[in-house]
Amino acid sequence: MSEIKAETLKEVLSKMLRTNIFSVEFQTKHLHGGTVGKVQLVTGNAETTNGEKLPFKIVSKMQKKWERYGDPDSWRREYDLYKSNIGALFSESFRWPECYHVEMNEEENETQIWMEYIEGISGLDLTGEMYECVAEELGRFQGKLYAEQPASLQNLTNLSKVEYMKDFYLNYRSWKRVYDYIRSDDCGIPKHLCEMLINIDESADEIFNRIEKLPIVLCHRDFWVTNIFHSDGKTILIDWDTTGWGYLGEDLASLIADEADVEHMVEYYHRCIPAYYKGFSEYADISHITDNCVYEMILLLFGYRLVEWYLNEGAGSNLHIQTLQKVYEMQKRENLSKSRRYN
Structure with a gap:
């Protein structure tokens, strides 16, 4: 063949x-x-x-x-x-x-x-409006399946497991090469970014307790810009070989952080989450969810991976440090927004 x-x-x-x-x-x-x-x-x-x-x-x-x-x-x-x-x-x-x-x-x-053969706009050519549209369509698709629970989906036997994200993170965390590096004196990654990753490690059990309260949905699990095509307002996805059960918002973490548009990461983070929840809520009531955990999912899925990529490419490449910095800024801006709401 x-x-x-x-x-x-x-x-x-x-x-x-x-x-x-x-x-x-x-x-x-x-x-x-x-x-x-x-x-x-x-x-x-x-x-x-x-x-x-x-x-x-x-x-x-x-x-x-x-x-x-x-x-x-x-x-x-x-x-x-x-x-x-x-x-x-x-x-x-x-x-x-x-x-x-x-x-x-x-x-x-x-x-x-x-x-x-799909022709359309893909990769880093996607605009902010397209990101938002893709996020809303993803939410709508997952919300419909979550609400309707179609038999054709429930009967599938070859889907990745809901624990995949947790197992993926724990496997990366067990690699001494990345785990020890961010804790070493000769680490080339800025200290505040290392502390961000270490804090995730120290809070992992509590974070997963929060994530596991979210709805379980059908995830593409390779939802990054190269697999997404936008054409005439429509979204077409390729490469479904990692598809399986996961948590609400898990695919958003990939959309925002997986070899993404670093310059606009913080903007897309704050645009895509409301759009995604809007699409999902057309089919299911999720008004009770106040903690979307997307920031934490980004670090669980990509934190140590970005460290690995940085080590593989050498200190001459700072793209992965820039990405970690943008993730840091996402939470900083969100904390500032929460502070303003409560004061």
Whole structure:
């Protein structure tokens, strides 16, 4: 399955173009994405049985078996999700790419998914208005599923566990390389940022007690800007292999902090949370929630990861320190806002 076969491509294009394809000429281009696999844009011309030539663009995603920490079946999750009928749970304004064909090579432990090629604005080209729109649509999607509890979702067996964030954090915290570094005398990260991370460690049990009171929702769990496409006011998400049960706001932490627009992080933090809660509250009453824990989730998911990235890239790169500084400023500004409300 490692190479694209013309016969398979003709079958896939017949479904995509809704007509019988007689022959096809194509070329491929590697796309960024896929943890252990190959993602390719396939373009060319397909000839129908009556001689008409139709141009096409389609994505082939081949994924080999690999084991993500704490989530061993994630390598085949996107295949399992596309084989299920949860596609019906999406809306026109919030969805995944349409899938035309899936295959599983059991002997090679490899999946292949043929899906729609998405064109739109993505990555750091997303504007503040788009961030806000994406956050609201995410809230609306999760709120609808939370309120309706559809059987098709409850019956899925290959979803990441609700404990994934906690296990992820505890695993990172156990790495002496990052844990000891922020506590060492020769640490190159400013002291106030190290103290922010140490405070999270010291308060972790209490923080998780608060997080675990939040609603459990279906999370994408790789909800960062490169996986988000905004097109004509609609949100399309790619890469669903980490999808599973998580907590309200967990995906927001990724949207705001995962290789994000550092210059606007604080602004997006304060814009996206209200938008997200607005979308969710269209389907479920969450007026009783006064502690969204998004700030804490950002540090649990990305605090030690940013330290690791900083160590990997060396002291010459300060992007990750800048990111930690913006996270520090988020809470500082929030504490100031609370102080003004209560005085």
